Amino acid sequence: xxxxxxxxxxxxxxxxxxxxxxxxxxxxxxxxxxxxxxxxxxxxxxxxxxxxxxxxxxxxxxxxxxxxxxxxxxxxxxxxxxxxxxxxxxxxxxxxxxxxxxxxxxxxxxxxxxxxxxxxxxxx
Amino acid sequence: xxxxxxxxxxxxxxxxxxxxxxxxxxxxxxxxxxxxxxxxxxxxxxxxxxxxxxxxxxxxxxxxxxxxxxxxxxxxxxxxxxxxxxxxxxxxxxxxxxxxxxxxxxxxxxxxxxxxxxxxxxxxxxxxxxxxxxxxxxxxxxxxxxxxxxxxxxxxxxxxxxxxxxxxxxxxxxxxxxxxxxxxxxxxxxxxxxxxxxxxxxxxxxxxxxxxxxxxxxxxxxxxxxxxxxxxxxxxxxxxxxxxxxxxxxxxxxxxxxxxxxxxxxxxxxxxxxxxxxxxxxxxxxxxxxxxxxxxxxxxxxxxx
Amino acid sequence: xxxxxxxxxxxxxxxxxxxxxxxxxxxxxxxxxxxxxxxxxxxxxxxxxxxxxxxxxxxxxxxxxxxxxxxxxxxxxxxxxxxxxxxxxxxxxxxxxxxxxxxxxxxxxxxxxxxxxxxxxxxxxxxxxxxxxxxxxxxxxxxxxxxxxxxxxxxxxxxxxxxxxxxxxxxxxxxxxxxxxxxxxxxxxxxxxxxxxxxxxxxxxxxxxxxxxxxxxxxxxxxxxxxxxxxxxxxxxxxxxxxxxxxxxxxxxxxxxxxxxxxxxxxxxxxxxxxxxxxxxx
Numbered sequence: 001x002x003x004x005x006x007x008x009x010x011x012x013x014x015x016x017x018x019x020x021x022x023x024x025x026x027x028x029x030x031x032x033x034x035x036x037x038x039x040x041x042x043x044x045x046x047x048x049x050x051x052x053x054x055x056x057x058x059x060x061x062x063x064x065x066x067x068x069x070x071x072x073x074x075x076x077x078x079x080x081x082x083x084x085x086x087x088x089x090x091x092x093x094x095x096x097x098x099x100x101x102x103x104x105x106x107x108x109x110x111x112x113x114x115x116x117x118x119x120x121x122x123x124x
Numbered sequence: 125x126x127x128x129x130x131x132x133x134x135x136x137x138x139x140x141x142x143x144x145x146x147x148x149x150x151x152x153x154x155x156x157x158x159x160x161x162x163x164x165x166x167x168x169x170x171x172x173x174x175x176x177x178x179x180x181x182x183x184x185x186x187x188x189x190x191x192x193x194x195x196x197x198x199x200x201x202x203x204x205x206x207x208x209x210x211x212x213x214x215x216x217x218x219x220x221x222x223x224x225x226x227x228x229x230x231x232x233x234x235x236x237x238x239x240x241x242x243x244x245x246x247x248x249x250x251x252x253x254x255x256x257x258x259x260x261x262x263x264x265x266x267x268x269x270x271x272x273x274x275x276x277x278x279x280x281x282x283x284x285x286x287x288x289x290x291x292x293x294x295x296x297x298x299x300x301x302x303x304x305x306x307x308x309x310x311x312x313x314x315x316x317x318x319x320x321x322x323x324x325x326x327x328x329x330x331x332x333x334x335x336x337x338x339x340x341x342x343x344x345x346x347x348x349x350x351x352x353x354x355x356x357x358x359x360x361x362x363x364x365x366x367x368x369x370x371x372x373x374x375x376x377x378x379x380x381x382x383x384x385x386x387x388x389x390x391x392x393x394x395x396x397x398x399x400x401x402x403x404x405x406x407x408x409x410x411x412x413x414x415x416x417x418x419x420x421x422x423x424x425x426x427x428x429x
Numbered sequence: 430x431x432x433x434x435x436x437x438x439x440x441x442x443x444x445x446x447x448x449x450x451x452x453x454x455x456x457x458x459x460x461x462x463x464x465x466x467x468x469x470x471x472x473x474x475x476x477x478x479x480x481x482x483x484x485x486x487x488x489x490x491x492x493x494x495x496x497x498x499x500x501x502x503x504x505x506x507x508x509x510x511x512x513x514x515x516x517x518x519x520x521x522x523x524x525x526x527x528x529x530x531x532x533x534x535x536x537x538x539x540x541x542x543x544x545x546x547x548x549x550x551x552x553x554x555x556x557x558x559x560x561x562x563x564x565x566x567x568x569x570x571x572x573x574x575x576x577x578x579x580x581x582x583x584x585x586x587x588x589x590x591x592x593x594x595x596x597x598x599x600x601x602x603x604x605x606x607x608x609x610x611x612x613x614x615x616x617x618x619x620x621x622x623x624x625x626x627x628x629x630x631x632x633x634x635x636x637x638x639x640x641x642x643x644x645x646x647x648x649x650x651x652x653x654x655x656x657x658x659x660x661x662x663x664x665x666x667x668x669x670x671x672x673x674x675x676x677x678x679x680x681x682x683x684x685x686x687x688x689x690x691x692x693x694x695x696x697x698x699x700x701x702x703x704x705x706x707x708x709x710x711x
Contacts, residue, residue, distance in 0.1 A: 189483060
């Protein structure tokens with residue numbers, strides 16, 4: 001029995017350098033969190049004060065913490081967003097309430113954010 | 125056993141023949157597979173149809189294929205081109221609006237609809253339904269009801285849609301009365317909506333004022349009332365520990381104790397936050413009962429109407 | 430009468446003539462897409478190829494399918510590229526071209542990080558390879574093992590891409606496979622270092638900022654703990670401060686481990702790029 005092979009050096013179509021693409025397969029794409037945004041969007045001094053606190057907390061304290069918040073967005077982000085949306089007093093109390101809700105017993109009441117593996121509880 | 129093996133030989137023989145047929149005409153496999161994703165009428169020899177694939181008919185075909193395969197943003201582009209080529213094509217306009225609904229871009233869908241079909245009363249039923257649906261998606265329920273009463277829907281559909289819209293508007297009592305008044309409606313969806321109304325009317329709501337008062341008396345009690353027991357425990361502990369620490373600080377160093385003032389302000393914050401949170405939890409509890417009802421109706425508007 | 434009968438026919442003919450100037454056939458669409466492809470606008474090219482593919486005749490399909498797959502591949506839509514490369518490979522008649530489609534398919538699998546599936550496919554394929562394709566196959570196989578962290582096997586397959594008499598390159602490859610390029614910094618070591626001395630693991634991994642931050646924060650908490658102990662009692666201080674200290678201490682060593690993991694992944698990516706450049710340098 002004769003076996004013959006068809007051999008052609010070049011594939012038809014555009015010559016794609018697939019090895020060149022594979023070169024970057026292990027490259028990391030890290031996104032940098034931006035905690036200065038609330039400072040820029042603050043509308044008054046009190047809000048700016050809380051924005052500075054938020055930045056300080058996120059940069060020097062939260063960055064060294066275990067991943068302990070059960071919610072997404074996290075309690076600090078929730079508070080700063082609530083302050084921006086509803087004003088300083090309402091937002092502060094809302095944030096404090098959220099902080100006391102943030103415990104292992106906080107189940108059954110919240111939908112689950114599967115991307116972050118947390119309970120989803122945005123500012124309303 | 126023998127009979128079985130003979131049978132299997134018989135069938136494997138057929139399988140082999142089939143396989144051979146597949147291999148000898150490799151292209152039959154191609155066309156079979158491609159008919160799902162390619163234009164079925166284009167499997168003709170090339171010289172017979174030097175066709176313009178950007179003309180009206182072909183663009184329409186391609187756009188519909190894109191819509192069916194869920195490539196909505198590309199489909200929207202194509203539908204727009206088709207409408208440009210043939211401004212009288214109402215079905216394509218309808219599909220363009222549907223595409224933007226699928227893309228969750230309701231404002232754009234609405235603006236296109238208003239641009240294409242400015243006169244509501246003269247439209248056929250299909251388009252009137254789409255118009256009302258658009259109002260539902262943008263949560264303009266009052267406007268939707270006004271349009272519905274003017275529309276050409278038959279009376280059965282009109283009753284069903286009206287009941288659905290009054291549920292979305294959260295006019296529970298009125299909806300219940302309306303449902304009882306038109307029980308003879310044969311549409312099963314109408315009765316599904318009716319059940320939603322009856323369930324909502326039977327549900328027990330919580331009073332935000334009572335929740336707040338209870339939390340002011342004993343920290344966390346308001347959250348027990350709204351059935352958030354874990355939150356109640358944590359609120360009680362947070363407030364209690366801070367106030368106890370403040371008490372210790374003040375009793376040791378008097379009124380100038382830094383320790384005392386820090387924990388006192390923390391305790392006060394948690395105390396006030398808990399009152400605030402209890403009111404919010406009661407409102408949230410009521411909101412959830414309402415949402416359970418409206419969610420079901422919204423799903424019907426999404427998938428059936 | 431005669432003219433009225435002829436009317437539909439005439440309209441067809443003349444409208445055909447009228448549209449001829451604007452008509453765009455499948456081949457013309459492909460030509461435009463080719464232009465996009467050569468100018469590097471891959472996403473636009475993919476769109477035009479998709480349209481041409483939808484309307485293509487039986488004879489035109491194979492070429493357009495391959496080009497479309499290439500456009501998807503270059504625009505980073507690797508799942509779609511994989512799908513159409515698989516079809517192109519299945520219906521290809523010429524053996525070496527079939528292998529070329531196959532290797533592209535393997536590349537799109539690797540770029541989706543489906544290493545197991547890629548390994549299974551590449552070991553099961555029995556086709557004809559040209560010399561260049563054999564080299565590429567060995568390189569891709571090495572890449573798969575590299576992605577699965579089986580570095581001995583990866584090295585073996587990368588070594589096969591280099592001619593046996595080229596001792597300089599082989600030496601360079603051995604150099605690249607040293608532990609400092611692949612296994613450092615060690616996440617476990619960073620973990621234990623930070624467990625015993627906060628911040629040291631982060632500094633070992635090369636993250637000075639987080640190292641000092643962790644050290645300062647934990648140091649501050651220990652200081653408050655001691656001051657509180659003097660003013661009140663051990664148990665007072667323990668109840669008030671210890672939960673926080675434990676939290677940030679734990680956070681410190683867990684984060685040190687993650688930082689080391691990330692740095693190691695960066696090291697590995699850099700090493701892999703160097704390996705590729707070594708193998709494919711003239």
